[in-house]
Amino acid sequence: MGSRIPKLSLAPERCFGASLRTIVNQAHGTRLGKRQEESSSMTKQPAQDSPTRSASGYDLTPPTDAEKAVLTADLDAEERRVILAHGTERPFCGGLLEEKREGMFACRLCGLPLFRSGSKFESGTGWPSFHTPFDPDHLRYLRDGSHGMVRTEIRCRRCDGHLGHVFEDGPAPTGLRYCLNSVSLKFAEQPTDNQ
Numbered sequence: 001m002g003s004r005i006p007k008l009s010l011a012p013e014r015c016f017g018a019s020l021r022t023i024v025n026q027a028h029g030t031r032l033g034k035r036q037e038e039s040s041s042m043t044k045q046p047a048q049d050s051p052t053r054s055a056s057g058y059d060l061t062p063p064t065d066a067e068k069a070v071l072t073a074d075l076d077a078e079e080r081r082v083i084l085a086h087g088t089e090r091p092f093c094g095g096l097l098e099e100k101r102e103g104m105f106a107c108r109l110c111g112l113p114l115f116r117s118g119s120k121f122e123s124g125t126g127w128p129s130f131h132t133p134f135d136p137d138h139l140r141y142l143r144d145g146s147h148g149m150v151r152t153e154i155r156c157r158r159c160d161g162h163l164g165h166v167f168e169d170g171p172a173p174t175g176l177r178y179c180l181n182s183v184s185l186k187f188a189e190q191p192t193d194n195q
C-alpha cells in the first residue's frame, strides 16, 4: 500500500512531447509491469491493450452509451462545455480551487478516483493543480494541438470525460503539473490516516 505512487524519473529532455511521453510510459510500465512495447501506449489505446482493471483495483470498463446518457443527464451547460466538449473553465472561477480538506478528487462523471488531496498544490494558475495522480492508469493522455499550442490533454480513462492538461513545470516528486477544471472533478472528504 505504501508504494502506490510510482516514482517517476524525469529525464531532462528538451522535447516536451517526447519527454512527457517517456514519463507517462514509465509510469504505466511501472504500474502494469508487463508493457514491453510502449511506443503507442500514450495516444492510442487499442482495445486489447486496455486493462479492464487498474493497478489500484478499479474497474476501467467504459460506460455504455445508455450508462453515459445517465451520467451526463444532470450536467449543466458549463459542465457539458468543459467535460464533453473539451472546454476550459475560466481561471480563478472553479469551485475546487480553494479546496484544502483531506480527501479524494474523483471524476465528476463516473467517480473514478483521480487525485489525492495530498498531491494538490498552489500553482498560481487559477486552476486546481496536482503533481501526482492517484493511479496513472486512471488517466488517458492525448496530444492537443489546439489554440496554437502543443499540449497534453488528460481525460478520465474510464468514461473519457475531459479533465484538463498536464505540463512539465510542476513540483517534486514528479515535476509534473496536472491542471484540472473544477467542474470535471468532484471532491469527497476523507478522514486522515491517523483517525
Ligand SMILES: [Zn+2]
Residues within 6 Å of the ligand: 107, 108, 109, 110, 111, 112, 156, 157, 158, 159, 160, 161
Ligand atoms: Zn470518468
